[in-house]
Amino acid sequence: MNTTTHTTNTNTKTNDDDDDENFLLKSRKEMLDSFLSPECDFTRELVERAAAAAAATTTTTTTSTTTSATTTMVQLHAPPPRSKRDRFMSAFKGQIKPLQSHRLLDERERILALSQMPLKWNRRKKLKKKNEKTKTNNDGNNNKNNHNSEEEEEGDEIELEKADEMHRKMVLTIYAKLTGDYREEEIDAVGKHWETIGFQGEDPSTDVRACGALAVANMVSFVLFNAAPAIPAAASAASGNANNGVTLGRNAVAVHRLSRCPGQQFPMCALGVTFTSWSIRVLENGFLNEHINDRNSKFNSVWDCLDSYYVGVWNIFYKTWKRGKYSLKDASAVLKHLEKHLACRTGVSKAIRASERVLDM
Numbered sequence: 001m002n003t004t005t006h007t008t009n010t011n012t013k014t015n016d017d018d019d020d021e022n023f024l025l026k027s028r029k030e031m032l033d034s035f036l037s038p039e040c041d042f043t044r045e046l047v048e049r050a051a052a053a054a055a056a057t058t059t060t061t062t063t064s065t066t067t068s069a070t071t072t073m074v075q076l077h078a079p080p081p082r083s084k085r086d087r088f089m090s091a092f093k094g095q096i097k098p099l100q101s102h103r104l105l106d107e108r109e110r111i112l113a114l115s116q117m118p119l120k121w122n123r124r125k126k127l128k129k130k131n132e133k134t135k136t137n138n139d140g141n142n143n144k145n146n147h148n149s150e151e152e153e154e155g156d157e158i159e160l161e162k163a164d165e166m167h168r169k170m171v172l173t174i175y176a177k178l179t180g181d182y183r184e185e186e187i188d189a190v191g192k193h194w195e196t197i198g199f200q201g202e203d204p205s206t207d208v209r210a211c212g213a214l215a216v217a218n219m220v221s222f223v224l225f226n227a228a229p230a231i232p233a234a235a236s237a238a239s240g241n242a243n244n245g246v247t248l249g250r251n252a253v254a255v256h257r258l259s260r261c262p263g264q265q266f267p268m269c270a271l272g273v274t275f276t277s278w279s280i281r282v283l284e285n286g287f288l289n290e291h292i293n294d295r296n297s298k299f300n301s302v303w304d305c306l307d308s309y310y311v312g313v314w315n316i317f318y319k320t321w322k323r324g325k326y327s328l329k330d331a332s333a334v335l336k337h338l339e340k341h342l343a344c345r346t347g348v349s350k351a352i353r354a355s356e357r358v359l360d361m
Contacts (some may be wrong), residue, residue, distance in 0.1 A: 024182070025173040025224070031166065036110065042113035042114070048116055049109075096286040096287075098286070107303065112284065117212045118212060118213070119205040119209075119212070119213050170216045172187060174223055175194075175196075178196075178197045178223070178253075178268075179196055189203070197269050198256075198259055198272075204216070208269075214280070215276040218306075222310060225249055225355070250359065251314065253361070255268060256268055258318060264322070265327075272314075279306055288348060291305050291349075305352070309352055310351075312350070312355035313338070313351050315357050316354050321334065
């Protein structure tokens with residue numbers, strides 16, 4: 001009898017531990033599988049991208065037509081000579097080959113669509129507050145209307161929970177990994193605590209607005225890139241290191257430690273948004289294509305190559321910043337220099353090679 005009771009208690013405890021761990025990502029693959037699954041709908045973002053591209057093309061065509069109308073005679077008799085840079089860029093663009101499979105093209109479009117998707121992880125809490133307020137205001141209504149209203153609110157909440165769950169896991173994984181704080185119930189959606197990991201505002205969703213949820217996805221990849229194997233929850237609890245089985249990435253720890261160093265501090269997650277913008281640029285320009293298309297390459301997906309580039313940029317920045325003993329007043333010049341040398345075709349190769357380095361603490 002006692003044995004059965006003990007077994008039941010053990011199973012209950014194990015289930016409780018599993019529930020506590022559900023708010024964190026266990027691996028990078030879990031995040032990628034979610035975004036690449038057919039259930040993840042990027043229709044709205046893809047339509048917006050297509051509309052923006054069409055608008056840009058229309059604007060360019062209109063401008064070209066207006067310019068041509070005012071300079072027709074000059075162009076007919078004396079076409080302006082092309083500069084050496086123009087000739088070089090024309091030949092250079094001709095050397096870029098497109099991705100060689102529909103799977104890769106679809107993956108590329110999903111990544112670019114993710115860069116336009118706002119971070120929605122705290123909308124569920126906002127909806128609950130709105131529902132509570134609505135319920136209070138409707139106390140005087142009849143029970144039938146209240147019942148219907150509650151059913152609609154529950155349906156909306158379930159839909160938002162499905163849409164926001166992965167975003168919530170991504171943000172909390174970054175926070176838990178960099179700070180060692182795994183207490184979900186004490187982490188508010190908005191607050192000063194986000195500055196600890198390098199957000200400049202009290203709400204992460206406003207900081208990443210320029211690059212959307214892709215900025216957070218890139219940071220998750222950096223946090224979990226080349227990480228040590230996860231410590232099982234039972235083993236970590238027994239050793240006193242309760243990390244909930246989350247893997248540990250050495251390079252991300254080194255960068256975060258430097259970002260908090262007096263005199264050399266910098267906003268880590270905010271800077272990561274800048275590096276994501278470089279990643280978007282090299283992806284759109286096709287600078288990653290040759291590494292993905294190469295049969296002898298280690299990359300078999302666009303995500304893998306993009307994350308490798310992103311991590312490499314972080315590693316190069318870390319060494320540059322640490323060796324130069326730079327501070328925030330030097331940030332503009334340092335970033336401008338790195339952008340010139342890394343957000344280009346040759347820079348992609350440098351960053352990918354640098355992604356395999358292990359940073360010194």
